[in-house]
Amino acid sequence: MKKNIILYSALLVFGLVAPFLFPAFKLQISFMWILVILALTWDVQGGQMGYNSFGNILFFGIGMYICAGVQIGMFFPLAEWTSSGGEKTFIHTPPQYFQGFFIGLILAGIVPAVVAATIGYGILGLRGHYFAICTLGLGIAAGEIAGGIELIGAGQGMTTPPWPKGIGDTELRSEFFYYLCFVLMVATFVFLRWAYQTRFGLVLNAIRDNEDKAEAMGIHTMRYKIIGWVVSAFFVGIAGGLMGNMVGYIEPTEIAFAGATYGVFMVLMAILGGKGTLWGPVIGAIIFHIFKEGFWIFFLGWQYVALGALIVIIVVFFPEGIMGWLREKYPEKFGEIIDEADRKAQVELK
């Protein structure tokens, strides 16, 4: 136990001071925390529950659009913002900016959660590859459809409100977003850590290992499936709201619902780190981020080719991930022991 507290504190402290240790990489590390959230929330379905979703990106995109829509729509007509290159004609005052932003973030969590609860009953009734491909369809359909709606900028997307003038400089902006991302990541991690220790965690695992058996034993699997999706949608939606504001603009198919990229990345990160574990997605996200940045630097021009190859390599040769590999090597560290000392505890049958 003591070891854990030291570890957690060290990481917490590191996370808090990182913007000052590595000032040039503030935004980079913020993106990394977002990736961690993407991986952690994907793992609730993919790793813990065995429902491999390609559509969690849907909630990310909805969160992004809702947040921006609220931020803008609270004070200005949205349609005019998107059609006229809004930030030039409509300026947020600092109070407006922050009010809009925080209300936007709250809704960015709630709306996707509601969507998850609504469509969950239909979609989570599908199993295996049908679920996977259905969610793939969802994610991409959302991107395509968003690309056709004029109100939110159609194919060109829309810009999010820029940082208000007079409130510090770009460094302050970066620090502001950094801490928001970090706090959200910690909140997600802490919540999931707690949730996995309750009945919720057990049921999710039971569904993964043998859903028919869980149902046969009287468990309301649908209830847990939907709640799991709602939880993921909530956190990933807020992450979307943050991301949209950090980047400064929202493009439907590249940023918001980037089905074939970020939608797959979240799967990959969790697998790389070890799906179904708490730390796996975190480690996987961090390593993936480093790889990705490395590819962009060293393989510029064909970085996506390298990324595609990486996906294939990980999936084919390393599907159990880092945590999985560790578990195979050191099962005792994970508590998988035969209790020799309790041999006397055997109940004798007469």
Next chain:
Amino acid sequence: MDLLIFQAPILMVQALMDGILLGILFALIAYGMALQWGVMNIINIAQGELVILGGYIAYTMYLMGIHPAFGVIVSPIIMFFIGWILYKLVICRVVDRDLFISILATFGISILTQQLMNFIFGADVVVAQSNFGTTMLFDGSVTLPNSKIFSAFVSIIFAIGLVMYMKKSKLGRAIRATAQNARAAKILGVDTEKVYAATFGINAALCGVAGALISITFTLHPYVGLPYTVRSFMIVIIAGLGNLPGVALSGMGLGVFEEFADYILGTEFRIGSVFLLLVLILVYRRFKLSRKREYLK
């Protein structure tokens, strides 16, 4: 929503015929996917990318001055080998693992292929000009580019050819045996590895034919592969794995649906409506089965 199509019925005929011709092409790609799914239990997410790759082969021939219609001969040959190599490099390692791994692996291949094509051929939308002319029906109110008619014919010929090959040839019988019971086939002397590689290769070749046809009938772009994958997946799950006439009919049905959606909802929602249709079909299926206390396997 643009309801013009219902006000001018001749447009419905246009949409219908476009849809049927398009759908036959979809059915060809779906047949390849069904083949692979049935024999090796692999859902190939990269199906669409293989199609586009086949298309780029024909396009390259066009750039070299050869008429792209010859692509329907050359492309499948090259694609067969590409499929074979892909099998030996990647697919053989995921064949006996769970289906999700194969989905992810083929997804990885699809991204890899997309990016390679982007790298090699650039991101412009291109077409291989066939100069086949147009057929006019109904006093010119319905126009059918002859390339589309050519596509439909070639698709049908290849489909029939493949069915006969599967029925008559030694390899075809080996493939069908492996599909029914791989272990038994192995015991009886069938080289299942070769069968799997050949099946993947045949699928790739089918995609090559389809791609070549698409290069002259529609447009090529490195990132338009996924919709083709989704279409074939939809057709396969509607028709069922062994049901060839079902595949043809569902393909044509889907083609017609798309054309109508194009008119009514607009081209920018065309692809979105295809994906949405997939979601609706799956959810509908799930509720129908749950009444019998079953679920889609």
Next chain:
Amino acid sequence: MSILEVNQVYKYFGGVKANEDISLTVEQGSIVGLIGPNGSGKTTLFNSIVGTHPIDKGSIKFDGREVSELPVPIVAKLGLLRTFQQTRIYGKLNCIENMLISNKSQEKGLLSVFSKIPPELTDKAETLLKFVGLYQKRKLRAGDLSFGQQKLLELAMALMNEPKMLLLDEPTAGINPTLINGIIDRLIKINKEFGITLLVIEHNMRVIMQLAQKIFCLAHGQMLAEGSPEQIKNDKRVIDAYLGAQ
């Protein structure tokens, strides 16, 4: 008092008549055997009883209640559980977790989803694991256990759920013959001490003759014979069915 009443049940799969006009009753607190050659419809009958699929005709009453229209989770909640020929356990969870999740769920509200696992539950799980002899292996992943051990785990998991009646599908199939006596003893104990009614599909005649107070024999989807173990042992029709004579 009969706890299970199966009345003229029919189940078809396409053209195949898996169950035709099957009627049987099981008295509360008894151990009843269900035997018959392969393909006679025993597992199909189990599936019908617990609600895995709907039946085409007939009625199934458990504890006085009609259950043929109910889905599996509801039937399980009423206290009717079954085990499987090919063990069904949660492979990646350890034995204790397998047990904890099998407890009778008292899911009251939405928030009970996040309820903590009470320590008494772990005690109960450990006691039951000791009962089936898996206590030492309790921290191992269920998927890493041997087939026989998984069968014992599945039995323990069923007990954790405190059922009123348990349908056991070939509980001794695939078990090392030297361990079979242990299983028979435990089943008798479950019945006598925990008061659980048992309906057991078995191919091992020695086992079922020792266990059951009454036996039903199926063949070709129909009820062939019923009676005490002695009667069934000497029933010519049963012998013929197993030896394949027409």
